[in-house]
Amino acid sequence: MANLAHETKAIYVISYRELRKFIRERSRILGTMARPILWLFVVGGGMSRLVRPVGGVNYIQFIFPGMIGMTILFASIFSAISIVWDREFGFLKEILVAPISRLSVVVGKAMAGTSISMLQVLILLIFVPVLGIRINVPQFLLLFLSSGMLAFSLTCFGILVASRMSSYEGFNIIMNFLVMPMFFLSGAMYPVKLMPPVLRDMAYANPLTYGVDGLKNILLAGASGTTMGPEYPAITDFIVVAGFLVVTAVLANLSFRRAA
């Protein structure tokens, strides 16, 4: 029991450290929040002149779930990549020689990525009333839960990638060949069913598609059945994201244990 308390404390302090640093660096908060806001109002605002509202949903409203997904994706992967940064600067050694299990290190890092993501999601949700989207309290809680699941699984995915990276140099490759394609092929910007077949198949294989679709099920439920609405039943989204979470969590642990 004492051991469990010790491991819990370690998980807490590992995630606290990241959150503390995130909050301390104001420029980082501004930088990370600028991206979705820019997409939402500059890209979304422009495109909404081109795309007619369908099923009572205009284009800005349509991409809002995708912007939440994007925010989670970037925040989670970026947070997980800090493992590479810690290794580069030696701090990882401080963690690795401590009398705590590797599992706690991974869980701590995953919790860090999740909390930083959720903090940003909460800031984004300020725009819900501005965009004319109405949600009630149960929907809000559901939204919070789905975002949390997505954030946790994507951070684990990031840890899996990070534990295989030997240096920070690979970061751009990860961003351009993994993170950006995941974002564009997730139905965040355009409905997956309208994509060309090859891209559509890739989008179907992308777990983020189901994460974003789950958010659409909550935020754009009124447009169900139209091109602007969610494509799958909520339960399908839930099962895929939950499955992705379990798989990435297990793989992240195995991979980190091997690399460390």
Added chain:
Amino acid sequence: MSNITVNSLVKKFGAVTAVDGISFSVEPGEVFGFLGPNGAGKSTTISILCTLLGPTSGDASVGGFDCVRDADAVRRSIGIIFQDPTLDNGLTAYENLLFHAYLYGMDRAKAKKRIEDALELVGLSARKNELVRKFSGGMKRRLEIARGILNYPRVLFMDEPTIGLDPQTRNMIWEFIRELKKNTGITVFMTTHYLEEAEFCDRIAIIDLGKIIASGTPSELKAGLNGDTLNLSAMDPKGLDAEIRGKFGMDPKITDGGITLTVKQGDEILPALIKGLSTKITSVSMTRPTLNDVFLSLTGKNIREENGDPYGPMRSYARKNHGGH
């Protein structure tokens, strides 16, 4: 019971044998030093003792616990100061120590007390709420020492503890280790390639190419050499040479303006020599053997002295690659 026991330890990285069958033990309360040039296998040995690396073969135990089978117990009983800095520059001094305290399972009250004490001890209390980023190399090192002793370890590992530090900070750290040893009876295992640092150790092992080639107290090791070097200058070196050979049966070498000879107990022989010689001597000097002479006589090479700033490359790297985020 020994605090560190190592038996026929081998560590191979592919075809390279970094540690080649070393055995040694360190007694409680001892300051034990590993002296050798870069790449001799010092850091690899420390990594194995700290459970960061598994050995290829052989046994290692720390505090009575096996480094492989009982890694968690080893980790609980040690403190480590790594060769390269391992602080989080984005946290304050206090936060760095708090992180460590929680990783070692302390509760808030205990952590707070120990952190205040440790900061006091290394003279950083006044700057505890400053970001480590703003600290000098010496301050960072002191903070790492405070962190290393936070969990009251039985064995403190220090990998090149004073590398790249100015002489003043170096002395301060040595003073600190001596105090720590006196007050807590802690066992210290350290690696170094600084000779003057090795002189501070109770016992040292000289390591080269993964093997221990000699061990003992610094004076024992030096006593194993031929002895002290005496230099005598004279107007007539040849005459002096002849007189010493004749009267004392010694074998000096003639140098530019004098002679040099190697003797045991040079401090006792020198006065007798001067008393008994009639050739006019203009100056005398005596050099005691250094650990470098020991290393030189065993390996035929010098331990290279290096003055690197370990924080320098990291800092420039940070500027280059991390400035953008």
